[in-house]
Amino acid sequence: AQSVSQHNHHVILSEAASLELGCNYSYGGTVNLFWYVQYPGQHLQLLLKYFSGDPLVKGIKGFEAEFIKSKFSFNLRKPSVQWSDTAEYFCAVNPGNTPLVFGKGTRLSVIA
């Protein structure tokens, strides 16, 4: 069965620090990869996605992620976090139009 691993349960950063959240998946075939964000009290929103092409994808709010096929990884990055980035981040994978398989999430707390 497919699985998604997010290495960090809770990350605490100061404003302006750089962010990298790890994500590894187990599926060996062609997959679609996603990062979703859930701000406090809000519903899940798509941050960015990778279907094919350039393995470095850019999303909203300055986030980017790099798909490394050989490592089965899709890590999320942001060069300089802001307090407003405090949220929970979920990596997800699906091969085509199938239910998403999510990681357990990483809670990011950004402190001033």
Add this chain to the structure above:
Amino acid sequence: GAGVSQSPSNKVTEKGKDVELRCDPISGHTALYWYRQSLGQGLEFLIYFQGNSAPDKSGLPSDRFSAERTGGSVSTLTIQRTQQEDSAVYLCASYGGGDTQYFGPGTRLTVL
């Protein structure tokens, strides 16, 4: 409407009671998914409807859980004889062939 809506937003019930959770997907979206978000478990797939095909129930945790989708639109998730471990946020998502599934705000279920 413009997005996926779910009702109620919050539901508190007593152990052993039945509950129904409703999802209104984006108009025209043929696929509808139910997920559950609980502490420590992340987001788990429950059930998936695609058009007129038989639903994929592989994620339902027990036979107390069931769902139906009427007229290819609105869906109801029913939990019979609720248990405390059913307490979670139940999320609905719909998909219409675009980039990603779109999530509703969720129903927070608390079983006392």
